[in-house]
Amino acid sequence: MNKDAQMRAAINQKLIETGKRECFKELLRPKLTECVWKDQLKVHCKEVIKEKGLEHITVDDLVAEITPKGRALVPDSVKKELLQRIRTFLTRARWLSL
């Protein structure tokens, strides 16, 4: 397990160093916007805020409420594409490291 953890850490580091992480992020953001993921999540947010009250809402509350919903709301197409890119990156990294 330690190895795995180490490995993951190494991969993550590679991801950040090569700038690929930011790259993926920038890829994801417009995709989520155009597939109305943001709007749906916003509606959910409004409900949460109305429920909790406008004055007393905190970031933690929001995060706790929103994140699971957000993860679920991502459309499949976006998910698949992103996974594909990550796999490509990993394969390339594996071959390059040889």
Next chain:
Amino acid sequence: MKMEEMSLSGLDNSKLEAIAQEIYADLVEDSCLGFCFEVHRAVKCGYFFLDDTDPDSMKDFEIVDQPGLDIFGQVFNQWKSKECVCPNCSRSIAASRFAPHLEKCLGMGRNSSRIANRRIANSNNMNKSESDQEDNDDINDNDWSYGSEKKAKKRKSDKLWYLPFQNPNSPRRSKSLKHKNGELSNSDPFKYSNSTGISYETLGPEELRSLLTTQCGVISEHTKKMCTRSLRCPQHTDEQRRTVRIYFLGSSAVLPEVESSLDNDSFDMTDSQALISRLQWDGSSDLSPSDSGSSKTSENQGWGLGTNNSESRKTKKKKSHLSLVGTASGLGSNKKKKPKPPAPPTPSIYDDIN
């Protein structure tokens, strides 16, 4: 690092897939977190609910899709037939004519000031028939374009005159001075009256005489004013100038050019000799002191001014510098007409100098 890299290569696909999923999950969580921060900020800053509208106001601004109306529900020609009441003159004016009417009614705007100026100028003209003031508009227009053009032309013609007679001594200087003086003294009182000519009605006899010796003086038919250009102005002929002078100064009046030959008499020399000596002094190279040259020059002079010589002897008026230039100019013009005769004498001058 090497160990990790090697372990990476030893990974099977399922593990790779698991790692990919993890990475994906991280990315999505990051996006969600970013979104939460945005929302929280919007809530705390108070603009989160701004884009919400209540259904009542939504109905007010609903898009209209009826024939004859635009999307706001307004009628197209609604304002054409309406009439407005002018606050100034209290008349009811059609809406489409209201703006121009207001402009004229209140006296503001470009056109109304122009019309007013014209009216004033016209009324002035009617009232003062003898005044020098003309239509302001015309004056201003002429001042700017015609006046400057005239000035430029004048200077140019002056230059052409002086070119063959380059001499630091008096003739040129005094001519220019005199011209200046003439201009200053004559045009100053009339500076504000006009720029293209002088009204002879208000001139005294002395002023008239001095004016006629320096300027063309021909009276324009359109403006009834005297031409202020040079004595050789191309717009008017010598005949016209003579007529004007006779009209003003009587039958004894002569063109100033003619009076140049007077100085030949005043110096007690024959015409031709005086001319020759003066010309030599002026540095003219085209006319020689030799007999052939002198005969030709006298010929030239005779041709141009011969008819006036007898008259000039009777009346003695003019000053040397004017006459000199008059002579020079006369000869210059004659030279233009008869280019051939002056040519042969040229080499003989240089022979003489050498």
